[in-house]
Amino acid sequence: MARRLLQHGHSLVIYDKDQSALDELAALGARVASSVREVADSAEVIFTSLPSPAIFKAVATGADGIIEGGAVRILVDLSTVGSRAEQEVASALATKGIETVDAPVSGGAAGAENGTLALMIAGKSEVVERVRALFDVFGKVFIVGEQPGQGQLLKLLNNMLSTTAFAITSEAFVAGVKGGLDPEVMMAVINAGSGKNGATLDKFPKHVLPGTFDFGFPISSVCKDVGLAVEECQALGVPMWLGNAARQLWNVAAQQDGADRDLTDLVRTVEGWANR
Incomplete structure (x- = not known):
């Protein structure tokens, strides 16, 4: 998904614990950050794709997490973490003026590579509209509700x-x-x-x-x-x-x-x- 954003002309600041993933995207033009906090201090819109509710909550609301960022205004979560974790994070981020768009995807690795994913989007309509063009890079968009957690x-x-x-x-x-x-x-x-x-x-x-x-x-x-x-x-x-x-x-x-x-x-x- 990050590769597709780069291919469509978007600028990316990226962070991951997998150095090989960072190296691959850096070679395509992404700027590598040294931490989650650096990403949140650099980008207005952040995408997360994380493997578990605990990791998602730590990245979003933990020490030096997204919640502490100076630039971020919208978190788009592509993970599959369940509605309770999504709602908890959305409530915490809202206290700092950060909106959450719940956006899990289906279609596997092939769908991500080919831009044929199905995206299940839940969030405030005006916030979703601000990032809609980014979703179109990934695949087909389905608006399933206005409350984070409904997509989950x-x-x-x-x-x-x-x-x-x-x-x-x-x-x-x-x-x-x-x-x-x-x-x-x-x-x-x-x-x-x-x-x-x-x-x-x-x-x-x-x-x-x-x-x-x-x-x-x-x-x-x-x-x-x-x-x-x-x-x-x-x-x-x-x-x-x-x-x-x-x-x-x-x-x-x-x-x-x-x-x-x-x-x-x-x-x-x-x-x-x-x-x-």
Whole structure:
């Protein structure tokens, strides 16, 4: 996403703990800052894309975080951190005159690279309008509400649906192959029928059947997202029978075979459970 902003002529001041990411963007023209505070002292609009609610809150409202910046006026959060963390940060930043736009994205690494992400935007309409041209660089914009946290809820529901579909598709394909079916034939039939879903249409043909297992999203992030989704739904009074089952499956897979693996590698864990 940062690379796309540079390619569209925007000036960037960047900070990350991953030096290789900084080096890559610096080579494309971004100015590297030495801290979060330096970014917040340099830019009116800040984008964050962070891996957990705790890290997001520390970066946004911790010591020398965004909240202390002298230039920042709008925080656009692209992370998936849940509505409670988003609302907490938005309230804290508002005391310093900093507006928050809740803007989680869906579409994976390929969507970010190609500018085909789906953006779920929640924030004051006048604030969203000020940064709308930046969103258009990333993909398709959906305005889902005016309150920070509403985008987070929709993103978590989306991810829960996506990863649950991948889990059940993994079980189905392992069973089919173990029963003697050709996986390519299975794929063609399912995608021509009522069983098709995001896994059969995209992840399996592109990342599982070729044996690359390289969608670009770790199992640890799946566990985080599904856990947050289940918690938010339960807080709304929705019993999560299937959501809890999916959360348990992903957590066991992470503990057994490693959480840093690509989510598509779940298929090999299911194969192990099936003694295939």
